[in-house]
Amino acid sequence: MPETHQRFLQPKLLALLGKMELRAATVVEGVMAGLHRSPYRGLSIEFAEYRHYQPGDEPKRIDWKAYARSDRHYIKEFEDEVNLEARIVMDASASMSFGSNGITKWQYTGYMAASLAYLLQSQRDEIGLVVLDEDIRVEFQPKHLRGHLIRLIGAMESVTPSRETRLASVLHRVAAKLRRRGMIIVLSDLLDDPAEVIAALRHLQFGGNDVVVFHLLDPAELRFDFSGPTRFIDPETNAMVPALAEDVKGPYLDALGAFLKTYREELGKTNIAYTLIDTSEPLDRALLAFLSYRMKRK
Amino acid sequence: MLAFINPMYLLAGTAVLAPVLLHLLLRNRPQRKILPTMRFLPGTSQQSVAMHRLKNILLLILRAAAVLLIALAFSRPYFERRQIVPAQDEAGEAVVFAIDASMSMRANDRWRVAVDRAMTLNRALAADSRRGVVVFDRAPQVACGDTDDALAVETALKQAAPGYGSTDLAAGVRAAADLAATMNAKTRNVYVISDFQRAGFKQITGSIDIPEGISLTPMPIAEEEHSANVAIAACAEKPESLPGHRLVRVQVAAFNTDKADGTVTLESGNKSLESRAIHVGAGDRVVEDFDLPLSLDAQCVVTARVDIKDALPDDNALTVVLPARVTLPLLVCTPTDVVAMGGPEASRTALPGANPYLKAVVAAFGATVRPTWLAPAQVGTLPAREYRAAIANAPESFPAKAIESLKAFVRDGGVLVVFPGDGDPSVLQDLAGVRTDGWESSIDRDQFQLVTYVASDSALTSLDESGATVLGFPKAFRYLKVVEQTPDPAGSGAMHAIARLDNSLPFVVERKMGQGTVYLFTAPLAPKDSDLVLRAGFTPFLYHLLDRGVDLIRPKTSYIVGDTLVDATDGAVLAGPDGREFDAELLRRPLASPGAYTLRQAANERVFAVRTDPEESDLTPLDSQRIAAMGRTASIDAQTLVASAADVARNDSDPDANQQVWWYLMAAALACLGAETMVASRTSR
Numbered sequence: 001m002p003e004t005h006q007r008f009l010q011p012k013l014l015a016l017l018g019k020m021e022l023r024a025a026t027v028v029e030g031v032m033a034g035l036h037r038s039p040y041r042g043l044s045i046e047f048a049e050y051r052h053y054q055p056g057d058e059p060k061r062i063d064w065k066a067y068a069r070s071d072r073h074y075i076k077e078f079e080d081e082v083n084l085e086a087r088i089v090m091d092a093s094a095s096m097s098f099g100s101n102g103i104t105k106w107q108y109t110g111y112m113a114a115s116l117a118y119l120l121q122s123q124r125d126e127i128g129l130v131v132l133d134e135d136i137r138v139e140f141q142p143k144h145l146r147g148h149l150i151r152l153i154g155a156m157e158s159v160t161p162s163r164e165t166r167l168a169s170v171l172h173r174v175a176a177k178l179r180r181r182g183m184i185i186v187l188s189d190l191l192d193d194p195a196e197v198i199a200a201l202r203h204l205q206f207g208g209n210d211v212v213v214f215h216l217l218d219p220a221e222l223r224f225d226f227s228g229p230t231r232f233i234d235p236e237t238n239a240m241v242p243a244l245a246e247d248v249k250g251p252y253l254d255a256l257g258a259f260l261k262t263y264r265e266e267l268g269k270t271n272i273a274y275t276l277i278d279t280s281e282p283l284d285r286a287l288l289a290f291l292s293y294r295m296k297r298k
Numbered sequence: 299m300l301a302f303i304n305p306m307y308l309l310a311g312t313a314v315l316a317p318v319l320l321h322l323l324l325r326n327r328p329q330r331k332i333l334p335t336m337r338f339l340p341g342t343s344q345q346s347v348a349m350h351r352l353k354n355i356l357l358l359i360l361r362a363a364a365v366l367l368i369a370l371a372f373s374r375p376y377f378e379r380r381q382i383v384p385a386q387d388e389a390g391e392a393v394v395f396a397i398d399a400s401m402s403m404r405a406n407d408r409w410r411v412a413v414d415r416a417m418t419l420n421r422a423l424a425a426d427s428r429r430g431v432v433v434f435d436r437a438p439q440v441a442c443g444d445t446d447d448a449l450a451v452e453t454a455l456k457q458a459a460p461g462y463g464s465t466d467l468a469a470g471v472r473a474a475a476d477l478a479a480t481m482n483a484k485t486r487n488v489y490v491i492s493d494f495q496r497a498g499f500k501q502i503t504g505s506i507d508i509p510e511g512i513s514l515t516p517m518p519i520a521e522e523e524h525s526a527n528v529a530i531a532a533c534a535e536k537p538e539s540l541p542g543h544r545l546v547r548v549q550v551a552a553f554n555t556d557k558a559d560g561t562v563t564l565e566s567g568n569k570s571l572e573s574r575a576i577h578v579g580a581g582d583r584v585v586e587d588f589d590l591p592l593s594l595d596a597q598c599v600v601t602a603r604v605d606i607k608d609a610l611p612d613d614n615a616l617t618v619v620l621p622a623r624v625t626l627p628l629l630v631c632t633p634t635d636v637v638a639m640g641g642p643e644a645s646r647t648a649l650p651g652a653n654p655y656l657k658a659v660v661a662a663f664g665a666t667v668r669p670t671w672l673a674p675a676q677v678g679t680l681p682a683r684e685y686r687a688a689i690a691n692a693p694e695s696f697p698a699k700a701i702e703s704l705k706a707f708v709r710d711g712g713v714l715v716v717f718p719g720d721g722d723p724s725v726l727q728d729l730a731g732v733r734t735d736g737w738e739s740s741i742d743r744d745q746f747q748l749v750t751y752v753a754s755d756s757a758l759t760s761l762d763e764s765g766a767t768v769l770g771f772p773k774a775f776r777y778l779k780v781v782e783q784t785p786d787p788a789g790s791g792a793m794h795a796i797a798r799l800d801n802s803l804p805f806v807v808e809r810k811m812g813q814g815t816v817y818l819f820t821a822p823l824a825p826k827d828s829d830l831v832l833r834a835g836f837t838p839f840l841y842h843l844l845d846r847g848v849d850l851i852r853p854k855t856s857y858i859v860g861d862t863l864v865d866a867t868d869g870a871v872l873a874g875p876d877g878r879e880f881d882a883e884l885l886r887r888p889l890a891s892p893g894a895y896t897l898r899q900a901a902n903e904r905v906f907a908v909r910t911d912p913e914e915s916d917l918t919p920l921d922s923q924r925i926a927a928m929g930r931t932a933s934i935d936a937q938t939l940v941a942s943a944a945d946v947a948r949n950d951s952d953p954d955a956n957q958q959v960w961w962y963l964m965a966a967a968l969a970c971l972g973a974e975t976m977v978a979s980r981t982s983r
Binding site for chain 1: 326327329330331332333334335337338339340344346347349350351
C-alpha cells in the first residue's frame with residue numbers, strides 16, 4: 001500500500017476499529033449482504049428473535065418445532081443483512097487549512113474520512129465521497145469495488161483547501177442528487193450561517209438519510225490561546241482585524257459558545273448526530289467516541 | 299536658578315535610555331495570526347489595541363520619569379536665590395564677598411564651590427556696582443578693596459586659597475561690613491560664603507554687629523551630607539614618663555565617620571617609632587598610649603599620623619614638641635611643729651607634724667620637683683620669684699603676713715594650689731577669691747559624693763583630654779560648699795570649676811589672680827575627708843596643676859596656626875616645616891602652616907610645633923536657624939536681613955531645605971513607580 005494511504009489509514013487506528021462494528025442506526029436498502037439491519041424483517045434468512053404469536057400474524061410463520069417443544073405458539077423472525085450506502089462529505093474551504101498544533105483541520109478531516117472509508121469498506125458497504133468548498137469539487141458515487149477506496153483517498157489528497165465556503169448551498173445540491181437512502185457523514189468546521197447550514201443538513205436528512213456531522217475546530221479556535229497585540233487574518237477573505245488578545249478573549253469565547261450551542265441544540269432536535277471534534281484530540285479517540293455514540297443509538 | 303550639590307549624579311539620568319531601549323526591544327510587536335473564526339471577535343477589538351498602545355506609551359513615560367526623578371533627587375538640586383543678585387538695571391549697589399578660607403574649606407571641593415558662587419554673583423552685578431573681597435580665617439584680609447572692576451574681583455578670587463587657620467566668622471563679617479561701609483552706593487550687601495562649621499560660631503555669643511544700612515546674606519556651601527573626617531585631636535606627653543620611657547598619648551577623633559580601620563604612627567626625625575592599628579566609629583575618640591624609647595632629658599619632635607582617608611587630610615598629622623624635663627622649684631607651706639628649711643637636701647628630711655599625705659605626694663613627684671618646705675610663719679622669707687609653684691595646706695591657720703606673701707606670689711605669676719584646713723574659711727576667700735558656705739559632711743561613708751568629671755572648659759583639659767579619668771573618681775566625705783556666684787575680685791579672672799562632685803558642687807576651682815593662678819580643692823588633704831590622696835591619679839593631676847608654673851619658665855613649644863611669635867627678636871631666623879627660612883618681616887606675621895619650626899636667634903636655637911586648630915577638624919555645619927540669625931540685630935535692615943538670610947538658608951544651602959527638594963523628587967519618583975505598577979498590572983490583565 002502506498003505511503004500516503006498508510007498515513008491516512010493509520011494502522012493503530014484501524015487495529016482498534018477492527019474490533020468494533022459499525023451499524024447504521026437506520027435500516028437501509030441494500031443489494032449486498034452486510035452487517036446492517038434490513039427493513040424487511042421476517043423475509044430474510046438470518047434468525048433474529050422469537051416472539052409470541054399475535055392475532056393477525058400469518059399462521060405459516062408459526063415455528064411448529066418450537067410449538068412441539070414448548071406447547072406455545074411462537075413466531076420466528078429473521079432479519080436480512082444488507083449493504084450501507086455511505087457518503088463522506090468533506091469541507092475543503094480555505095478555513096480548513098488552519099492548524100495550530102501541527103495538524104490542519106483539513107489533514108484531520110482526511111484522516112477521519114479515510115478511516116471511516118476503510119472501515120465501511122471492510123464491512124462491504126458502499127462508499128461515496130463529496131469534496132466541496134464553494135462548489136462540489138470532487139464527487140464519487142458509492143461503490144463497493146476493490147480499488148475504490150484507493151481512488152477516494154487519492155482524490156482527497158489531490159484537493160488543497162483554498163476557496164471560500166458556501167457550505168449550505170452546496171449541501172443543498174448534494175441532497176438534491178441523492179437517490180437512495182444511506183448515511184451521510186459531514187466533516188466540516190461549519191463556518192457558515194448556522195441557520196442555513198442546519199437547513200441544508202435537514203435537507204440531507206429529508207430522504208431518510210442518517211446524517212452524521214463532525215464539527216472540526218482547531219484548539220486555537222476553541223480556546224483562543226493568543227496573547228498581546230495581534231492582527232487576526234481570515235484565511236478565506238484575507239480580512240484583518242487588529243486586537244489585543246487578552247481583551248477580546250472573553251467576548252470571542254462567548255460568541256463561539258453561542259455558535260456551537262446553536263448547532264448542538266438545533267441538530268439535536270432533528271435527530272442529526274452532531275459531534276464537536278477538537279483537532280488536538282487524538283484521532284482514534286474522537287472516532288471511537290462517535291462510534292460508541294452510534295452503537296448506543298442502535 | 300536650579301543648581302546641584304552632586305551634579306555628577308545627573309549622569310545617572312542617562313539611565314533613562316534603559317527603559318526606552320527595553321521598551322523598544324521588548325515591546326510586543328503585533329503578531330499576524332490566521333484565525334478562521336475571526337468572525338467571533340468583538341467589534342471593539344481595535345479600540346482595545348489603541349488603548350493598549352496608549353498604556354504602553356504611558357508606562358514608558360512613567361518609567362523614564364521615575365529614573366530621571368531619582369537621578370535628579372540624588373544630584374540634590376536646590377534653587378539658587380537669583381533674587382538676591384541685583385538686576386542689571388539696579389545701579390548703585392555695593393557688594394562685598396566675605397569668603398571663608400579656613401582649613402575646613404579645604405575639605406572636598408568647598409573652596410571651588412565658594413569661589414564659583416562668588417564669581418557667579420560678581421558677574422551678575424551691574425557694571426557700576428561697587429565690589430570687594432574679604433578672605434578670612436582666624437584673621438580677615440581684604441583681598442580686593444573697593445572697586446567697580448569685576449575682573450579685579452575675579453583675579454582676587456582666583457588668587458585666594460584656603461589655609462590651615464581656624465575660623466573667626468565674626469571678624470570676617472565685621473571686616474567685610476567695614477569695607478562695604480566705605481563704599482559709595484545706595485545699598486550695601488555682604489555675602490558671607492562659608493561652610494559655617496560650628497567651630498566658627500563658638501566665639502559668637504549673640505549677634506554680629508555690623509554698621510547700619512548693610513545687609514548680610516549668609517551663603518552656606520557645605521555639602522548636605524556631613525563629610526566624614528578623621529583627625530589627630532591631641533598628642534601629648536603623659537606625666538608618668540620615666541627616663542628612657544616617654545609616654546605619649548595620642549587621640550584620634552572621628553567626625554561623621556562610619557566604621558573605618560587604619561593605622562596610627564608616631565614618627566620622630568622622619569623615622570617611624572611605632573605603628574598601631576586602630577578602629578574608629580562615628581563620634582569616636584580613640585586613645586592610644588605609646589611608650590617611646592626617648593630620653594626624658596632631651597627635647598623631641600614627634601609627629602602622630604593617621605592613615606584613614608577622609609574629606610580633610612590636612613589634620614591627619616600632628617607634630618608636637620616633647621620638651622626636656624625641667625625640675626620644678628616648689629614651695630610647700632603647711633602647718634607643722636618642726637620645719638626643716640633650706641634647699642633640696644634639707645627639704646627631703648623628715649618633717650614631724652607635717653601632713654603625711656602631702657609629704658607622700660611631694661615625695662612621689664621625685665626628681666621632677668625641687669620642693670622647699672616652709673612653716674607658715676616663714677612664708678615670705680624666701681624669694682618667691684625663684685619659685686613658680688607652691689602648695690598651701692590649711693592656710694586658714696597661716697598668719698596674715700603669710701597670706702599676703704602668697705597672694706603676692708600668685709599675682710607675680712606663680713601657681714598656688716590650696717587645700718583647706720579646719721580654720722576660718724574666709725581666709726580662702728581672701729587668698730583664692732572663693733566664697734564658701736560652710737562644710738558639707740557625711741558621717742556615713744556610704745553617703746559620699748563622687749568627683750565625677752573635670753570641667754571641659756578648663757585649661758587642664760588640654761593636658762589630658764580624656765577628661766574624667768584624670769582624678770580616677772575619688773570620693774569626698776567632707777568638703778566646703780563653694781558659692782559659685784562669688785563676685786570676681788578686682789584684678790582676677792572668672793572662677794572655673796575644673797572638677798565637680800556628683801551633686802554638681804565644685805571640687806576643684808581655678809581662679810586667675812594677676813598673672814598667676816590659684817587652684818582650690820574644697821576637701822582637706824586627709825583620708826577622713828576624701829580619698830583623694832589615696833587615688834593613683836592624684837599625684838599626676840596635682841603635678842598638672844603645678845606644671846603650669848613650669849610652663850612659665852619653659853619656652854613655649856606649641857602654637858596654633860594663626861598665632862604670632864612673641865619672643866622673636868630682630869635678627870632671628872625662622873625655618874618652617876619645609877626648611878624654608880622666613881625673613882624678619884614674616885616673623886611678625888601669623889604662623890600659616892602646621893608642622894615643626896626652628897627659631898634661631900643669637901646663639902640659641904629652639905624648636906616649636908604649630909598645629910591646626912582641633913576645632914577646625916569638625917566639619918559639621920551650624921544649623922540653619924543659627925545661620926539665619928547671624929545678623930538678626932544688625933542695624934536698621936534687620937527685618938530684611940533676617941528674612942533674606944532665612945530665605946537663603948532655606949533655599950540655597952540649608953540642608954533641610956535641600957532635603958525637602960530631595961524628598962519631593964523621591965516622592966514623585968515613587969508616585970511614578972506606583973502608577974507604573976497600577977498601569978502595568980491592568981495592562982497585563
